[in-house]
Amino acid sequence: MLWFISTILFTLAAFGLELWEGTKISTTEYYGFQNIGFAFIFLVFLFSVLLYPVILLPLSWVIRKIVNPLVNRIMIFLLSGIAGYGFFYEVYDERFIREYHLNSSTAIIFFGIAGFIYALVDYYFESQAIKAEQNPC
Structure with a gap:
């Protein structure tokens, strides 16, 4: 389910x-x-469909094994902003950035928001799984 959410958020x-x-x-x-x-x-x-299983899923799995869930979500949020910065410089040529006065902070904000929403959805799914585990009706 997070693959679908990640794909939609990255595309948006x-x-x-x-x-x-x-x-x-x-x-x-x-x-x-x-x-x-x-x-x-x-x-x-x-691109985002391929990005999740290749980068995001293994990265989040490794981070989750090393640190607690809250730190994991904060790291996903921060890494999303950093990924937005990298995406900005991949999509827009240096000449376009200079000539048209493009601002990389916009990418950091958009991708940071996407990472924040992803972290909230991840938290929601985890809390639902815990509730289902505690109340096996």
């Missing part, structure tokens, strides 16, 4: 970033939402 964060920063780019050299439309969303969605 990337799309939000594209709407906020990517629409400033007014050249046909950049293949963003304005140029390729919903194919952009589809490509981000496919």
Whole structure:
């Protein structure tokens, strides 16, 4: 279930970033939402589908084994913001960043919010599992 949630949140964060920063780019050299439309969303969605089992699931599993659940969720939140920063510099060329005055803090905010929501959903699922374990009706 978290795979689906992660995929949706990553896609929404990337799309939000594209709407906020990517629409400033007014050249046909950049293949963003304005140029390729919903194919952009589809490509981000496919990337996020692959991202969860390759990076997020093993990383969260290792972190969960090392630290307590609260620290795990805080780390996921912080790593999401850092991942947004990395995603920003992967999607937008350095020249576009300078010419169109793009701001990487927008990516940190959008992906940080996505990480925060992911941590809340993870907490909710864990609390429901604990309740079900305590009350096996």
